[in-house]
Every structure is written in structure tokens, then in C-alpha cells.
Amino acid sequence: MLDVKRLRTDLAAVQAGLLRKGVDIDDLTRVVALDEQRRELGERLDEMRARIKDLSRQVGDLRRRGEPDEAEALMAESRRLGEAERDLSARADEVAGDLRDLLLGVPNEPADEAPEGAGESDNVITRVEGADRRWEEYQRVPHWEIGESLGLLDLERGAKLSGSMFVVYRGAGARLVRALCQLALDRNLDAFEEIRPPTLVRTETMISTGHLPKFADDAYHLERDDLWAVPTAEVPLTSMARDEILDEADLPVRLMAHTSCFRREAGSAGRDTRGLLRVHEFDKVEILAYTTPEQAAATHLDLVARAEACLVALGLTYRVVDICTGDLSFSARRCFDLEVYALLVRRLPGPSRQHSLSTR
């Protein structure tokens, strides 16, 4: 959630930023108006409360001095003020609530460095890396076929246990998943504290990363306990510091975690759903850092470099895509997708696509 203060002091800049993201900015003026209203109400409330406090103090004094009549008069006045305070306070709460609701719907501003663009087609392919770029030559068989034939993947059983878009890995496949996660963690042990967080979290925790209220349909929710299954370890890792004030000297704080990630993938039924391309539950290692605004860009690039190094270590061919402003997700300022090649359409030399590992 954006700091309202920025809207107060730098409205034009925020507007310009959101415009670059292609976001409707009508709401912003309403946000500013609400903020102003909230502060104005707050001031009046503060004054009223100060007066009530003062009166109460005087009542105490008068009582002690044995002047109950005078005290009674002040009490009456204070009572009147108290009623007014209650009304005003209710209005202030209402305004503050509206303000928060609106603010939660305002996306993060894109970074200055993010390339301009309206949508996916404007993303910038920064570079293509990898030992062997003739990936199409030998990737003629899609992974779900290799996986099944080698006994690494059991999609049928996955569907039996949990439904479509759930996977059972078996034998060497299961080991591979484990090894991959371990590799990713071990490579970053030099700078990142390893965390094993819960994967079921409170609503507040989901809100802290901007996943709620906006993406409620995409997350699994356990009604009975009011808990959410995390769509990424980013959620618990970010909330580790929620409501805490970190000492700037400790920054950047670097954390990483391997978790299962759960996504309902609502609205994407039928798209890229073969094999492992889009599944409801998968393993992911997240690396994350809390930084000062000044450290952010450089630290982000370090995260990208680390993710890339992992792909290089695996001997994979990939390309780096600098996501343009129009395609940047809700909470993102800047985003590099690291896309690893995978054959999507069986036995068609034509428009194969890439699948991405992303870094925000």
C-alpha cells in the first residue's frame, strides 16, 4: 500500500507513474480528498479530546477540594463534548476506512528504470543466455511425455488425489524437486537467512503483500480457520517484519525460504495447462530483501543475478525479460522475468513459448 504522504506531497509524480502503468487515475483525487478530510476531522477530534481531558482533570481537582457543585457543571459540559466526540470519531473512522480501501486498490508506482510499454508485447528481452541455444533441436518431446515415460511424473495420480493441475512426482522426479530446491537455497546461504515459514497464514499477512483484497479469487482460503494458503513465500517472508520497525543499520535484511505455493489459477482454465506449466501447488525458493529505497535497485539486481546464476549452474538456456510498465503486476515497481525454454505445443516447430521464473 502506498504511503498517503506521497500522494500529499508528490501527487503529480504518483499520477505520472500510475499513468505509465496504464492505470485509471480517477480515484487518486478522491484519495487525496479523503486524506484531507481525515486530517481535518482528526484535528477537530484532537482539540475536542484535549478539552475533555482538561475538564476531567478539573473535575478531579474540584472533587478533591470538596466543591461538588462546580464539578457537576464541568461534568455536564464534558458529557456534552463526549457525545459530540463520539459522533465525530465515528465519522473519522468511516473516512479512514474508505481511505484505506481506496489505497489498497492503488497499485505500486513503477520504477523510473522500468521500460515504457502498454502490455506484454512491449516487454524488453534484455538478453538470451545459455550454453546451447539450439534448444528447439532437441526439445521435441514435451516434458509431460518425458516425465511420464521416465516415471518421474504421475499426472494421472495427481488428478486422482487432488484434481487437475495437481502433480505427483515420483522416484527420481521427487528427488529432483528436492534437489532443485536445496540447490537454490544452498547457493544463497552466503547472504540470506534461511526461513521455513508456515504456508497457512492470516488475512493480515496476505494483505501485507498486496495479495488481498485484490487477488482473493486466486488464493485458497480455509474457511473454517480463516487461513490462506500462501501463493508464494514472499507472503510470509514479507510479514516477518510487518508492524515492526527495523534499524536502518541492519538493512538490507536478506531472507529466503522454500515453500509449497498454492494458486487457484482462477480465470486461466485451459491456458497452458499441460504438464507442469500451470499447477495449483508447486515448490518454490524465494529470495527476498528488506532495503532502504536507496538500496532497492541495486539489491534487486543482485537478486536477479543470483537467480540467473542458478539457471547457469543448471546449464539451462534462458532469456531475461525486463517487464514493461504496462505489464508490471500490482505490487511491482520493476520486474525481470527469467524465462526458460519449454516446448508447449507438441510436434509443432512453430510458435513455441517460454515459461518464466520471475524476479520482482
Next chain:
RNA sequence: GGAGAGAUGCCAGAGCGGACGAAUGGGGCGGCCUCGAAAGCCGUUGUGGGUUUCGGCUCACCGUGGGUUCGAAUCCCACUCUCUCCGCCA
């Protein structure tokens, strides 16, 4: 799931309706003493919001949310979390 105890500042711990934003001790920071240190002594030490003629003024915060009251850390209700005991436990 049942019964009980508790939650106060960086930590420990008092306060149980009126000068409490909070005693006291420890810790931290500054100073005195000292060749230096320890000990001792003196001082200082929360966060956030609003406003400001930048000296301040003011509000909120004692687990969270409500309520009672002229006035709440203190009383009432609900919830959360921690601890102890019992039960259950794939």
C-alpha cells in the same frame, strides 16, 4: 476440547478509577572520578499521527477490538497469544 494463570517501556517488574506516558531495578547513552578500567556518583533514555511563527503545542498507544465513566493501564464484554494441568492425537 476442558480447567486455571498471565500479557505493562530495550529487559525485569510495580500500578487495580483522578497530576500515570507510567514507580523501582537492570541495560543503553552522556558526564564526573581514573594513567586506564572496575566500582561509585550525576544526568539522560518509547513509538506513531496532526500542527507549528521550528520553541513548541496537541492527540493516540499499557496484547487486540468494543463498552461503562466527567475521567480507564486500572472496571465490564469479546477475541488473540503465552504458560500450567487434564483429555485427544492422523
